[in-house]
Amino acid sequence: MKNKQFIEKLRLPIIQSPMFIVSNSRMVIASSRAGIVGSFPTANARTLEDLDQRFTEITSALGTGENAPPWAVNIIVSKMYARSNDDIELIVKYKPPIVITSLGNPEQVVEKVHSYGGLVFSDVINLYHSKKAIDAGVDGLILVCNGAGGHTGDLSVFAFVSEVKAIFDGIIVVGGSISTGESILAIQALGADLAYMGTRFIATEESDASDKYKDMVINSSASQIIKSNKITGINGNWLEQSLNEAGIATDQGNAKGVLGDLKRMAMPLIKKKLKVDFDISKVTAKRWRDIFSAGQGVGSISNVPSIEDLVLELEQQYKQAKNNIL
Ligand SMILES: Cc1cc2nc3c(=O)[nH]c(=O)nc-3n(C[C@H](O)[C@H](O)[C@H](O)COP(=O)(O)O)c2cc1C
Numbered sequence: 001m002k003n004k005q006f007i008e009k010l011r012l013p014i015i016q017s018p019m020f021i022v023s024n025s026r027m028v029i030a031s032s033r034a035g036i037v038g039s040f041p042t043a044n045a046r047t048l049e050d051l052d053q054r055f056t057e058i059t060s061a062l063g064t065g066e067n068a069p070p071w072a073v074n075i076i077v078s079k080m081y082a083r084s085n086d087d088i089e090l091i092v093k094y095k096p097p098i099v100i101t102s103l104g105n106p107e108q109v110v111e112k113v114h115s116y117g118g119l120v121f122s123d124v125i126n127l128y129h130s131k132k133a134i135d136a137g138v139d140g141l142i143l144v145c146n147g148a149g150g151h152t153g154d155l156s157v158f159a160f161v162s163e164v165k166a167i168f169d170g171i172i173v174v175g176g177s178i179s180t181g182e183s184i185l186a187i188q189a190l191g192a193d194l195a196y197m198g199t200r201f202i203a204t205e206e207s208d209a210s211d212k213y214k215d216m217v218i219n220s221s222a223s224q225i226i227k228s229n230k231i232t233g234i235n236g237n238w239l240e241q242s243l244n245e246a247g248i249a250t251d252q253g254n255a256k257g258v259l260g261d262l263k264r265m266a267m268p269l270i271k272k273k274l275k276v277d278f279d280i281s282k283v284t285a286k287r288w289r290d291i292f293s294a295g296q297g298v299g300s301i302s303n304v305p306s307i308e309d310l311v312l313e314l315e316q317q318y319k320q321a322k323n324n325i326l
Contacts, residue, residue, distance in 0.1 A: 017074075124144065222298065225296050
């Protein structure tokens with residue numbers, strides 16, 4: 001697959017980003033058939049046999065070779081992830097057109113994926129790691145910015161994209177709170193090539209998220225997303241209601257009546273001081289499965305469509321936004 005050329009053939013410049021527990025082969029197939037790029041993390045397959053099965057499902061449905069629609073797989077390249085080498089062997093066998101690396105240095109993956117003509121994108125949260133990934137020879141950088149679901153970055157999208165553009169002429173993908181067609185157009189205006197969208201796809205028919213999780217995404221707004229490094233050891237964004245239900249106090253959920261209204265109005269100020277402090281070893285709820293992650297883009301999500309319908313909805317918003325500024 002040639003650099004950048006595949007983007008022009010997409011219906012919308014979107015990667016449905018990989019999500020632990022949530023993404024599955026159905027999402028990849030539905031996304032890629034709808035004209036965007038679907039993806040899933042190899043870690044969602046419990047065993048190598050399961051991963052082999054998922055790759056078989058995807059390649060049988062989407063086909064292989066030059067004319068097949070692009071799709072992606074995400075692999076953790078860190079010693080923390082024991083199955084890394086075995087997963088890479090399966091990647092080389094099934095040749096996903098795009099491989100997304102997270103957490104570690106992508107070096108070991110780049111040569112292998114390039115050998116079969118695939119592209120490597122690396123997700124990064126700062127300029128230091130961007131430079132390391134560029135040195136490793138990646139084709140694309142995924143800038144995970146402030147407000148993203150999962151393990152989030154802290155940088156403003158405006159600041160990060162312009163700094164990276166100054167040192168990198170490969171593919172630039174941007175993630176963090178992108179849930180609408182308007183936001184997709186906005187990141188193109190900044191000079192990015194693709195939008196990296198996770199949270200919006202939690203609330204789709206095909207996703208593996210439970211109904212409770214989907215409901216919470218629909219019913220939450222940006223100020224109910226709590227950033228904490230206490231859940232996994234790395235900064236992540238979590239749905240406040242799921243933290244509260246797991247017995248983790250966030251100090252803002254339970255206020256009622258007039259006092260509650262005042263408190264909510266003052267929330268932006270309170271939030272600056274808000275520190276979610278607890279001992280994770282005393283929490284019995286499982287992170288990701290019971291403590292739900294989502295980004296600040298939850299506020300604009302109000303339905304659970306099929307992926308095909310969602311892409312149509314995003315396309316209409318995108319076109320309207322383009323008309324509005326011309
Ligand atoms: C529930 C959830 C699980 C995630 N799991 C992964 C993962 O396994 N690997 C990964 O690289 N990123 C993971 N992410 C991050 C997303 O791929 C992406 O960076 C993020 O969703 C983009 O921001 P947005 O959610 O605001 O759209 C996850 C995000 C969420 C919401």
